Amino acid sequence: MDLCADVEHDLAHAPMQRVLIPTGLAIALPVGFEAQIRPRSGLALKHGLTMINSPGTIDSDYRGEIQVIAINLGTEPLVIQRGQRIAQMVVQRVVRAQWREVDELPVSARHDGGFGHTDKE
DSSP, rough: OEEOOOOSSSEOOTTTTTEEEEESSSOOOTTTEEEEEEHHHHHHHHHOOEEEEEEEEEEEEESSEEEEEEEOOOOSSSETTOEEEEEEEEEEEEOOOOOOOOOSSSOSSSOOOOOTTGGGG
16 A cells, blocks of 8 residues: 655655655554555655665554655655655565574575675576
8 A cells, every 4th residue: 555644744855864754644463464664666766765674564563653764865855745655555474483493504505605696607
């Protein structure tokens, strides 16, 4: 779903500035679910607006207002207006892992190859 800005007045958002944009929404997710907050592609492409912690996670026990941590990566100031669609929210199931300590990990084709490792031939 789209999330809209719930600001009293226009919010000037300078390049490289981080702002917390309220949405006016609060939700109660069931246990076993999370909400992920993601940037809107049009704002990202046209204005450089993105979420600094994308995707942001809302846990099932959070009951406060959903607010979006946005950053303007564009070269021009951006004005956020009341009711403007600023982000998207996706609700997902969450699977809780049960960790088990081991002395050795199973072998894989990649082993411990890191960043860019799979691009090598």
